[in-house]
Amino acid sequence: MADFTEKTILVTGASGGIGGATVRRLVAAGADVIAAGSTLEGLEPIVADTGATPLAFDLTSESEIREALEGLDLWGVVNCGGWGGEIASPVDTDIAVFDKVIAINARGSLLVTKYAAASMIRLGRGGAIVNVSSQASLVALTGHISYGSSKAALDNITRVSALELGQFGIRVNSVNPTVVMTPMSAWYWGRPEIEGPTLERMPLGRWATEDDIAGPIVFLLSDDAAMITGAALPIDGGYTNV
Template sequence: MNFELQEKRILVTGATSGIGLDIAWSLTELGAELVLFGRNRDKLVELEQELGARTLALDITDEAAVSEAFAEMPALDGLVNCAGISRLESALRVRAEDLDALMTTNVRAAAIVAREAAANMLAHGRHGSIVNVSSQAAMVALEGHLGYCASKAAMDAMTRVLCLELGPKGIRVNSVNPTVTLTPMAERAWSDPAKRDPMLAAIPLGRFATPREVALPVAFLLSRSASMISGTCLPIDGGYTAH
């Protein structure tokens, strides 16, 4: 088994906080050279110093800016599409602007970054790997998550199409689908027992995921140990979607 990523250059979007930040640290520990996209300029400067990463403050919903960033991108071996947003709304209160924002960031921007990353890999003759950070919300209905569920289901559909089209060119594409993951923001959001306890009761393992428990499967899918895995949507949910 080889989970190491030495001499692999990997782009991570949404790298300045949450799951993306833990993915960046885990990939560095496994030897990867990183390119990091994010919006928090101060955090990017910090990560550039701490991880030796190449960083770029970028709004990935700006297609022209993304294309410009890739014009000077070194050869990539992998992409982690982790940038994303969430909006919570009931079906009877859903707003068009929330749906547009979710689809713009979670689907359209991810597709554009994947397009550019795949073109980069092909131009440099690399057989690479793309991992989309999706959600258990793509697989089951979650109350109050109409737009978010739809956007993550679209991301999983995108994963399968990318797998079909890029596989013959030597590029693997997979998704990971985490349950509630205890980033600092999620810890605050799920601190109320009335909200937390019913969700925990629905998870057979009886707990939420840690960011590290998401980052390591991402690293596996990027590695040579996953060389025959493509087109999968991997639940990291403690059994939640087994119901």
């Protein structure tokens, strides 16, 4: 198992399924985890379960992110906070929803990276950042104009950040998961006309679990991935590669 003893790692979106699974794995591996979310109330279950330190801020607010992260001695970050927005075509999309999805998924992750990387550079210990992207950034998915665009932007943030931060020993990668079939996902992906054809196209033929995503995130944070940076790792049962 990876050892993160004496390493402080910030996980945004920690109240969600993937974020929570990541917090649990990192705590088990000895990390000092800061579990971040939009409200302290929403973080109570994961904090009670793991002993992680809660931290609340709005991903759309630069001032809140700056104030929350200033003074933290961070070694690593998992940008897992995000919002799905709507299912709509380019013709039908609500631009206000598009703007909010971009503000949370892309702009918010960049702001966290901006202020977290400053801490990591100050400490001079290197570190690692993992951005939770999506298969929707790698292939065109019906109805995903806003979400897919936000995650494509996040993948480019990953690549440019890897290029710029490598000189400080900071690695930056993304994971690009398929659907994790939570109640939030099931309203769309659970429809027979959507689920059936999608799984038929996927070589492994099943949706991901939270731990299917959390495991590779922890790997990319770990020293086992010491020579990996700027990568976008599909965790999609082969969907985007066939």
